[in-house]
């Protein structure tokens with residue numbers, strides 16, 4: 404039950420309608436993205452810091468906050484460049500980011516609101532820099548693709564761990580989930 408990052412990316416692009424035009428708008432605004440990345444990181448970590456649970460995660464390790472500021476800037480900038488034009492490398496990087504969060508115990512309840520903050524803050528910046536609606540839409544779509552990677556990693560890692568520990572088949576596992584959900 405594990406995904407192949409490049410085909411997951413292709414599937415998400417189709418599902419979210421992330422088009423060649425979106426990619427071209429993003430790449431032509433890559434310098435703007437790079438320029439605002441640090442400010443976006445500030446907004447992002449200020450938001451996480453206001454949440455008791457997430458603040459504790461951020462402060463759990465020496466140097467984590469500093470490292471995170473840098474990795475956020477890189478992540479944010481990569482949404483504009485697509486790294487290898489949204490190819491295999493991009494997909495592998497996004498999958499790895501998902502795995503990092505699962506390992507730390509950061510779940511959907513943390514990640515979804517955090518991505519909403521990115522979309523909101525970047526929306527304000529787009530407005531004040533008089534950027535186009537097309538750029539806003541393209542950014543919204545790539546944010547949702549990146550979010551899907553983190554969320555999917557959570558599901559894949561949890562399911563794989565159960566299957567490995569129990570030796571259950573995937574079909575049995577799915578049946579148990581369906582039965583469990585209907586009794587909730």
Ligand code: HEM
Nearest residue numbers: 457460461467470474475478500503507509513514517518
């Ligand atoms: C929009 C959602 C998020 C994005 C795009 C994001 C981005 C990233 C990136 C790029 C990394 C580096 C991964 C690597 O090492 O390859 C990372 C690591 C990490 N993130 Fe996030 N993150 C998000 C949400 C969160 C949330 C909600 C928390 C909660 C506190 C969080 C806490 C962490 C921590 C603790 C690490 C590991 C830092 C370390 O190296 O010790 N992230 N994140």
